[in-house]
Amino acid sequence: MKTLKEVGFNAEKTVENGNKFLLGNGRLGYRGTLDEFGSSACVGLNVAGVYDGVKGKWRETINAFNPFYMLVTADGVPLDVRNGNVLRHAVELDISKALFIRDTEFSVNSRKVSLHCERFVNYADKTNLCSRAVITADGDVDLDVKVGVDTDVWELNGPHFKGVRTGADGHAVYASAVTQEAGRRIDVVCRYSQPINSFSGGFAHITAKLKKDEPFVLDRIAFVLLGGKAAEYGYEQAYGLHLSEWEKTWQRCRVLFGDERAQFALDYSVYHLAILAPDGDYSIAARGLSGQTYKGAVFWDTEIFMLPFFLNSLPDCAKRLIKYRIDTLPQAKQKAAHYGYGGAFYAWESQDGYDACSDFNVTDVFTHRPVRTYFKDKQIHISADVAYAVLEYYVHTGDRELMLSGGLETVLQCAEFARTYSYYNHVKNRYELLDVIGPDEYHERVNNNAYTNYIFHEITVRGVRLAKELSAPVSGELLSGLEEWAAKLYLPQPDGRGVIEQFDGYFALEDVSVAEVRSRLAHPNEYWGGSGGVATATRVIKQADVIMLFNLFPDLFTLDVQKANYDFYLPYTEHGSSLSHCAYALTACRIGRPDEAYKAFLDSAEIDLRGGGKQWAGEVYIGGTHPAASGGAWLTAVRGFGCKGEGNEI
Ligand code: IFM
Numbered sequence: 001m002k003t004l005k006e007v008g009f010n011a012e013k014t015v016e017n018g019n020k021f022l023l024g025n026g027r028l029g030y031r032g033t034l035d036e037f038g039s040s041a042c043v044g045l046n047v048a049g050v051y052d053g054v055k056g057k058w059r060e061t062i063n064a065f066n067p068f069y070m071l072v073t074a075d076g077v078p079l080d081v082r083n084g085n086v087l088r089h090a091v092e093l094d095i096s097k098a099l100f101i102r103d104t105e106f107s108v109n110s111r112k113v114s115l116h117c118e119r120f121v122n123y124a125d126k127t128n129l130c131s132r133a134v135i136t137a138d139g140d141v142d143l144d145v146k147v148g149v150d151t152d153v154w155e156l157n158g159p160h161f162k163g164v165r166t167g168a169d170g171h172a173v174y175a176s177a178v179t180q181e182a183g184r185r186i187d188v189v190c191r192y193s194q195p196i197n198s199f200s201g202g203f204a205h206i207t208a209k210l211k212k213d214e215p216f217v218l219d220r221i222a223f224v225l226l227g228g229k230a231a232e233y234g235y236e237q238a239y240g241l242h243l244s245e246w247e248k249t250w251q252r253c254r255v256l257f258g259d260e261r262a263q264f265a266l267d268y269s270v271y272h273l274a275i276l277a278p279d280g281d282y283s284i285a286a287r288g289l290s291g292q293t294y295k296g297a298v299f300w301d302t303e304i305f306m307l308p309f310f311l312n313s314l315p316d317c318a319k320r321l322i323k324y325r326i327d328t329l330p331q332a333k334q335k336a337a338h339y340g341y342g343g344a345f346y347a348w349e350s351q352d353g354y355d356a357c358s359d360f361n362v363t364d365v366f367t368h369r370p371v372r373t374y375f376k377d378k379q380i381h382i383s384a385d386v387a388y389a390v391l392e393y394y395v396h397t398g399d400r401e402l403m404l405s406g407g408l409e410t411v412l413q414c415a416e417f418a419r420t421y422s423y424y425n426h427v428k429n430r431y432e433l434l435d436v437i438g439p440d441e442y443h444e445r446v447n448n449n450a451y452t453n454y455i456f457h458e459i460t461v462r463g464v465r466l467a468k469e470l471s472a473p474v475s476g477e478l479l480s481g482l483e484e485w486a487a488k489l490y491l492p493q494p495d496g497r498g499v500i501e502q503f504d505g506y507f508a509l510e511d512v513s514v515a516e517v518r519s520r521l522a523h524p525n526e527y528w529g530g531s532g533g534v535a536t537a538t539r540v541i542k543q544a545d546v547i548m549l550f551n552l553f554p555d556l557f558t559l560d561v562q563k564a565n566y567d568f569y570l571p572y573t574e575h576g577s578s579l580s581h582c583a584y585a586l587t588a589c590r591i592g593r594p595d596e597a598y599k600a601f602l603d604s605a606e607i608d609l610r611g612g613g614k615q616w617a618g619e620v621y622i623g624g625t626h627p628a629a630s631g632g633a634w635l636t637a638v639r640g641f642g643c644k645g646e647g648n649e650i
Contacts, residue, residue, distance in 0.1 A: 019625045114135070128231065257641070343419070378445055390408075414456075449503045562590060
């Protein structure tokens with residue numbers, strides 16, 4: 001398998017490379033930064049599913065203290081890649097082994113000193129991460145290695161720890177604290193293979209006399225503990241366990257695909273999904289384990305874009321993802337009740353089932369004021385997405401037990417929510433879903449978004465059918481109410497051209513190109529949507545919307561209709577969301593446009609390889625990895641190119 005390598009150091013790529021070279025084991029994510037870096041370089045050790053909120057700021061997942069801080073000084077000269085005494089430098093991510101490697105050669109007075117470091121986040125032990133540093137020189141030099149568990153953490157909405165304590169014993173340094181909100185204790189420990197000579201201010205020094213061409217090796221075995229004890233192993237043993245887990249994972253997950261470029265892009269996507277595989281009662285955040293963007297919350301990205309990969313390749317994880325939604329059904333019912341509806345309204349940005357989505361999710365770049373956004377209140381399709389995922393899980397696994405212990409209830413409560421949300425139009429004798437936001441977030445508070453209406457219709461019909469099939473003990477009144485409702489729910493039909501209107505009145509919006517709308521921006525980070533965004537009064541959409549329907553329900557629409565909509569909506573799509581390219585790629589496969597599908601596949605699969613994507617929504621940082629795009633790339637390969645479509649005979 002190819003590895004990802006970057007030669008030379010470019011300070012401007014520090015944040016991007018943190019994402020690109022990310023390591024993870026489902027519980028911990030360690031950004032692809034360098035040993036000598038600190039919080040200002042966005043070093044991050046992100047912990048999945050552990051949230052903290054500081055009064056007045058957004059609640060988010062925590063970044064733990066950094067156990068891999070290390071600054072080597074050789075004959076008094078710091079080996080820091082930013083210092084200008086670098087002779088050569090490269091970083092590499094070997095995705096087959098989930099191993100990060102950095103190799104830097106420094107000029108130190110008249111000597112050459114090289115620093116080779118490898119690190120991995122142990123896939124076999126979710127508390128463990130290890131690093132091995134090998135330092136060599138072409139002459140004798142005095143080494144001072146400053147190491148420690150750095151408590152100066154990169155945080156977006158922190159500080160998340162109180163009662164921070166650091167300490168050391170002969171071979172280890174530790175930092176402990178509790179989270180601000182829940183008082184959850186966290187201990188980060190790092191053991192060294194060389195004895196510590198001194199310790200002060202939270203950092204230890206290890207000194208050595210380095211002889212010409214004799215390597216100095218320092219292993220660092222670190223643990224992030226939220227309870228429990230650290231294992232006792234050394235580097236080799238931990239690495240062996242890690243490798244054998246990855247070997248099994250690649251055997252299960254690798255898809256042999258296309259040319260070298262496409263194959264690597266797909267392998268890289270699979271890697272990014274596999275490093276997120278949850279091992280507990282939490283789910284996957286929209287920016288994975290790359291940091292605190294989007295508050296470490298779980299969006300529809302997981303159910304619609306990532307779940308298919310897990311269902312096929314890592315089914316135990318798929319079950320955990322589904323269980324997460326079933327277990328948070330009470331919070332979804334609470335949210336529905338809060339807005340005055342029945343059933344279950346899932347969190348748009350779920351943190352333990354509670355909605356982390358702010359009423360003001362964007363900050364205006366001109367006034368610096370928060371902008372009222374309605375994602376939390378109006379993006380109701382989230383409940384249908386969850387229900388769809390539960391039903392898909394059943395189709396793939398036939399797991400009756402899970403359906404009868406919460407799965408079916410989840411589906412029906414999501415349907416019931418939509419029923420109570422809907423409005424009965426007496427004149428047209430139909431139910432309508434008014435005042436919603438579809439997948440295209442630039443158009444808020446619209447009526448009868450096609451995606452929303454169709455997906456609720458489908459999950460309702462399928463949910464009722466499943467209840468009957470399983471002879472589940474469900475109220476007959478609930479079922480007949482849902483059946484009657486679904487039969488009268490308005491489903492926007494293709495017009496004379498075969499195009500389905502994205503929402504009522506969409507066709508009447510200004511018919512203008514994406515380029516034209518972009519040219520109207522007065523600030524590069526300006527938000528395009530909301531009440532006064534540049535796209536709001538136009539047909540320009542943020543991401544695939546109607547097209548998503550064809551990917552979820554390809555059999556409901558003729559290929560002619562799919563083609564007509566693809567051709568109609570593609571030119572209006574900004575792809576301002578990483579969820580967009582893959583949606584078009586999948587449809588392109590079905591309608592016989594393999595070349596377009598290939599390009600869109602690469603746009604999705606290479607998103608984190610290319611970097612440079614949208615980093616800001618207004619003044620809010622939205623950078624990080626894009627696991628939904630990775631999931632979408634996998635979907636395109638397997639369910640797009642891998643299935644029979646007009647253009648792909650198999
Ligand atoms: O879930 C997406 C949404 O569709 C578009 N904005 C970003 C979210 C998280 O990826």
